[in-house]
Amino acid sequence: MVSELINANPIIYEKKERRPRTAPSAPHDEYAVELIDQQEVFDHIRDIKDPEHPYSLEELKVITEEAVEVDDQRNYVRVMFTPTVEHCSMATVIGLCLRVKLMRSLPSRYKVDIRVAPGSHATEAAVNKQLNDKERVAAALENSNLLNMVDDCLAPSYD
Amino acid sequence: MMELKEIQRLEGHTDKVWSLAWNPTTGHAGIPLVFASCSGDKTVRIWEQNLSSGLWACTAVLDETHTRTVRSCAWSPSGKLLATASFDATTAIWENVGGDFECVSTLEGHENEVKCVSWNAAGTLLATCSRDKSVWIWEVLPGNEFECVSVLQGHSQDVKMVKWHPTEDILFSCSYDNSVKVWADEGDSDDWQCVQTLGEPNNGHTSTVWALSFNVSGDKMVTCSDDLTLKVWETESVGTQSGGGFAPWTHLCTLSGYHDRTIFSVHWSREGIFASGAADNAIRLFVDDNESQVGGPLYKLLLKKEKAHDMDINSVQWSPGEKPVLASASDDGTIKVWELTSY
Numbered sequence: 332m333v334s335e336l337i338n339a340n341p342i343i344y345e346k347k348e349r350r351p352r353t354a355p356s357a358p359h360d361e362y363a364v365e366l367i368d369q370q371e372v373f374d375h376i377r378d379i380k381d382p383e384h385p386y387s388l389e390e391l392k393v394i395t396e397e398a399v400e401v402d403d404q405r406n407y408v409r410v411m412f413t414p415t416v417e418h419c420s421m422a423t424v425i426g427l428c429l430r431v432k433l434m435r436s437l438p439s440r441y442k443v444d445i446r447v448a449p450g451s452h453a454t455e456a457a458v459n460k461q462l463n464d465k466e467r468v469a470a471a472l473e474n475s476n477l478l479n480m481v482d483d484c485l486a487p488s489y490d
Numbered sequence: 491m492m493e494l495k496e497i498q499r500l501e502g503h504t505d506k507v508w509s510l511a512w513n514p515t516t517g518h519a520g521i522p523l524v525f526a527s528c529s530g531d532k533t534v535r536i537w538e539q540n541l542s543s544g545l546w547a548c549t550a551v552l553d554e555t556h557t558r559t560v561r562s563c564a565w566s567p568s569g570k571l572l573a574t575a576s577f578d579a580t581t582a583i584w585e586n587v588g589g590d591f592e593c594v595s596t597l598e599g600h601e602n603e604v605k606c607v608s609w610n611a612a613g614t615l616l617a618t619c620s621r622d623k624s625v626w627i628w629e630v631l632p633g634n635e636f637e638c639v640s641v642l643q644g645h646s647q648d649v650k651m652v653k654w655h656p657t658e659d660i661l662f663s664c665s666y667d668n669s670v671k672v673w674a675d676e677g678d679s680d681d682w683q684c685v686q687t688l689g690e691p692n693n694g695h696t697s698t699v700w701a702l703s704f705n706v707s708g709d710k711m712v713t714c715s716d717d718l719t720l721k722v723w724e725t726e727s728v729g730t731q732s733g734g735g736f737a738p739w740t741h742l743c744t745l746s747g748y749h750d751r752t753i754f755s756v757h758w759s760r761e762g763i764f765a766s767g768a769a770d771n772a773i774r775l776f777v778d779d780n781e782s783q784v785g786g787p788l789y790k791l792l793l794k795k796e797k798a799h800d801m802d803i804n805s806v807q808w809s810p811g812e813k814p815v816l817a818s819a820s821d822d823g824t825i826k827v828w829e830l831t832s833y
Contacts (some may be wrong), residue, residue: 439801439822442751442769464666464698464716465769465802465821466561467648469506469530470577470603470621473558 336383338416344392367437372399372408375436378488379428382421382480387487391415393425398448406440408433413448422452426462427471428484492832494773494795494816500537500825502548505530507819509562509805515569517811525817526572527825528560534574536591537825546827555582555593562606567613575604581618583634594634599626610654617661619649625663625673627682640682644671651701656708658728664699670713674736685736688723693741695721703758711739712764714753720745720766722789743788748774759808763792767803767818772796775830799826
């Protein structure tokens with residue numbers, strides 16, 4: 332089988348500078364609950380590898396820090412990602428990678444919505460519905476081929 | 491004032507608890523209440539109430555049969571058989587032999603994940619549904635044999651739940667395609683047809699329909715959805731009308747604004763209270779609103795239980811016993827047993 336790349340020539344962007352986590356201003360209390368913010372969530376997902384290119388989702392601008400919305404009070408995170416081409420058939424795999432990484436990284440109290448950015452995908456509604464149907468996600472993660480693909484993309488993000 | 495009081499928090503499953511089912515023959519005449527639960531850990535657990543302490547304990551673990559998530563389970567009306575539907579594309583039938591559960595049959599045929607299984611009122615028919623978009627009807631034959639008598643194609647997507655009407659051989663299915671379909675055997679010869687589709691044009695849901703439940707008399711049905719609403723439907727007569735033919739279901743009312751994430755489960759009690767459980771970790775109870783003005787909402791919120799679980803609630807089910815007892819199953823891996831009490 333000849334496998335053709337869906338986007339053969341993606342544009343590569345510069346990575347954003349890595350900022351150290353800002354130290355708490357108050358005297359250090361090791362039992363204090365640390366707030367989870369936009370930067371932290373972005374740090375969890377920026378190094379996920381694209382399923383078909385040796386670049387990170389950040390380098391391909393599939394995700395940006397601004398596309399992460401966090402409401403720590405409400406235990407809510409939303410990530411909007413932008414596929415490199417609007418008919419990208421890898422969109423559900425990318426979305427699955429984002430969901431799995433956040434599932435493994437964030438406390439279980441978090442509710443996570445993963446969506447493609449409005450107007451960035453030909454079948455936006457269908458992709459969003461599938462990515463947010465937890466039964467479909469659970470079934471997909473029991474599929475070893477799909478899980479291996481996800482794990483390959485996530486490997487660099489655990490460094 | 492009413493209160494939903496937590497009686498017990500049951501631990502044992504090691505993954506999401508997807509569904510639970512009460513044995514309908516328990517909770518009466520000195521027989522302790524029993525229910526089954528199933529999970530992403532690929533097992534089914536049987537829980538029994540101790541009559542003296544009133545507390546539940548796990549009495550059996552049904553494992554090493556399903557190879558993937560067990561998505562739902564259902565007891566036969568006699569309470570002797572338990573059917574379990576799995577993402578491994580099979581439905582297993584378990585027989586209770588003196589407290590031990592033996593897998594006596596495995597129903598194969600669906601192309602991929604089986605999402606739900608339901609017994610008809612007489613225990614003579616079984617229905618299953620799958621992500622393969624089909625609904626299968628199986629006839630229960632002597633000797634734990636099951637024969638597929640019909641494969642129903644009609645949904646355009648993943649079928650999430652099947653449920654038989656509580657008194658008639660009419661089957662209801664709800665789907666990722668946002669609709670509820672009603673199936674009946676009009677020719678009396680295993681000629682099952684879709685007789686009605688409740689979709690957006692009939693005031694239906696605008697996203698995945700996850701579950702449905704009937705009231706005790708079977709003339710009303712409540713559905714719940716990813717569109718964050720609950721909808722109540724009614725029919726003029728259950729079963730076949732005097733002139734023959736099927737009495738259609740119509741939309742009665744929509745309850746919105748009560749849950750702010752997907753509503754996965756709804757169950758109507760014999761006393762007329764329906765409970766809903768959702769991805770917002772909350773349980774809501776609704777009752778008939780006797781003081782409702784003409785054109786006003788016909789059901790009102792009786793009680794809300796925020797933070798009922800630490801994570802999504804996947805299933806809420808009223809017990810068949812005398813007291814109003816509700817069990818809930820969650821992604822947090824626990825099951826909680828609640829009693830509705832007044833204070």
